[in-house]
Amino acid sequence: MTSGARLPQRTLIVTADDFGLHPRVNEAVERAHLYGVLTAASLMVAAPAADDAVERARRLPGLRVGLHLVLADGPAQLPHAVIPDLVDAQGRFGDNMVRDGFRFFFLPQVRAQLAREIRAQFDAFARTGLPLDHVNTHKHFHLHPTVLALILAIGRDYGMRAVRLPCEAGAPLWLRPWVALIRARLERAGVAHNDYVIGISQTGRMDEAALLHALANLPPGVGEIYCHPATAGDEPLTPAMHAYRHTDELDALLSPRVAAAIEAAGATRGGFTDVLACNPSTTYGKRGASLS
Numbered sequence: 056m057t058s059g060a061r062l063p064q065r066t067l068i069v070t071a072d073d074f075g076l077h078p079r080v081n082e083a084v085e086r087a088h089l090y091g092v093l094t095a096a097s098l099m100v101a102a103p104a105a106d107d108a109v110e111r112a113r114r115l116p117g118l119r120v121g122l123h124l125v126l127a128d129g130p131a132q133l134p135h136a137v138i139p140d141l142v143d144a145q146g147r148f149g150d151n152m153v154r155d156g157f158r159f160f161f162l163p164q165v166r167a168q169l170a171r172e173i174r175a176q177f178d179a180f181a182r183t184g185l186p187l188d189h190v191n192t193h194k195h196f197h198l199h200p201t202v203l204a205l206i207l208a209i210g211r212d213y214g215m216r217a218v219r220l221p222c223e224a225g226a227p228l229w230l231r232p233w234v235a236l237i238r239a240r241l242e243r244a245g246v247a248h249n250d251y252v253i254g255i256s257q258t259g260r261m262d263e264a265a266l267l268h269a270l271a272n273l274p275p276g277v278g279e280i281y282c283h284p285a286t287a288g289d290e291p292l293t294p295a296m297h298a299y300r301h302t303d304e305l306d307a308l309l310s311p312r313v314a315a316a317i318e319a320a321g322a323t324r325g326g327f328t329d330v331l332a333c334n335p336s337t338t339y340g341k342r343g344a345s346l347s
Contacts, residue, residue, distance in 0.1 A: 066330055067322040068249060068279040069308070070095040072123055072191070074112075075105035077292050083284035083301070085111050087308035088118045092317060093284075095326040097123035097191055100179035101132040109183045119326025121189035121217075122180045124173060124206065126196045127152050128295060132175040138168040150295070152196060159201040166201060173205050177213045189327040191219035195255075198233045200240075207244045217327035219279060220248040223255045247331060250276030259283060259299030263307040270316040277330055278322075284308055 071084045074096035081104055087093035098108055098120055112120050125131070128150040131142045140158070142148055149155065158165045180187060190210055197203045198221065206218065218241055222234045241248045253269045254261055261282040269280060285292060285301035292301070307313055317324060 064275050065273055065320055065322040066277045066333075067273070067317060067320075067324050068095055068119075068277070068326055068330070069093050069324060070097060070121075070279055070281040071284055071308075072097045072193075072281055073099055073102070073283055073292075074120070074123065075099040075102040075108035077102075077285065077288075078104050078107055079285040079288050079301070080104070080283075080292065081108045081111050082286045083305045083308075084108070084118070085115065086286075087284055087305060088115055091308040091310070092314050092324065093118075093308050094324050094329075095119040095121065095188060097121045097189070097281075098180065098183075098185075099123050099125055099129065099193070100176050100183075101125060101130045103130075109185065112183075112185055119188035119328050120185045121191065121327070122176060122187060124176055124190065124192045124196070126169070126172070126192060126202060127155065127194050128293075129193055131172055132179050133172050138172050140165045141168050141172060152194065156199050156201075159199060166205075169202070170205050170209065173202075174209050174212075177209055177215075181213055186328065187214055187216075189217040189219060190215050195219075195221045197221075198230075198237065200236065203237060203240060207240065207246065210246075211244075215246065216331060217247040219252065219281075220250070221252055221255060222250070223252050224274075225256065247327060249279040249327075250274075252279045252281065254279075254281040259296065259301075260303075261307060262300060262303040263310050263313060266307045266310070266313050267316055270313070270320050270322075273320050273322060282308065 069092050073080055074084055075098050084096045112118055127148050129148055131146050135142050135144055135146050159169055257265045282304045284305035287302050291297040
């Protein structure tokens, strides 16, 4: 981040992804925000329980809600007839992200449909009336340059001010150039971003031990810890989540030990909105610059 008021040395955004996927997710988000350390949630606007999520969010004015764009392995906002090259007959995106990434880049017809769908999801979020705290993508598909370019172009029309930078310590070498590209493009566009993220390598396993380890080793700057909490149920939320430990993640967010560790780390919690409010002139440019 750049000029403006000085922020605390460590600022922490604790986010639940997949808000709206299932009532179990929504219930966990509400509980973790009211009684735990959760500060933000990322909404899947076309998911089955999106309306329930929005209703809960309206009761929780302190919960910062962003748009979790779904462009893979999930339901689309637009029907198959409008985006036939993107979704199956049931209106769902597939999970072959490598194949789809090539199609987004090389096929103008597919790219045009992708732009329509991204705009439709921004439209759906705007209709909720909730302030747009941030934007990110399911499975971090905005690592793809075409997806990111469309988000930056379309998000401008909806007041988008912050995007998750999927930058985690220990990321594979092949991923680092893509993260650097995202950072540079966000900075050129004047869009805020976190300095680092925690949760990629431990996706579905952000239990108390994982959170305590992360909190004991927090670097300076604006960090985002993201997770996938849900209350208990008999079936996986989705086939891809069969190994996720959702209730362990919820328990971690409710843990007094985790809350104490955040306090001990000297980290101020909030959403992207709160970070921007502390430093309204920021464009989140240089890593940790305003936090020194």
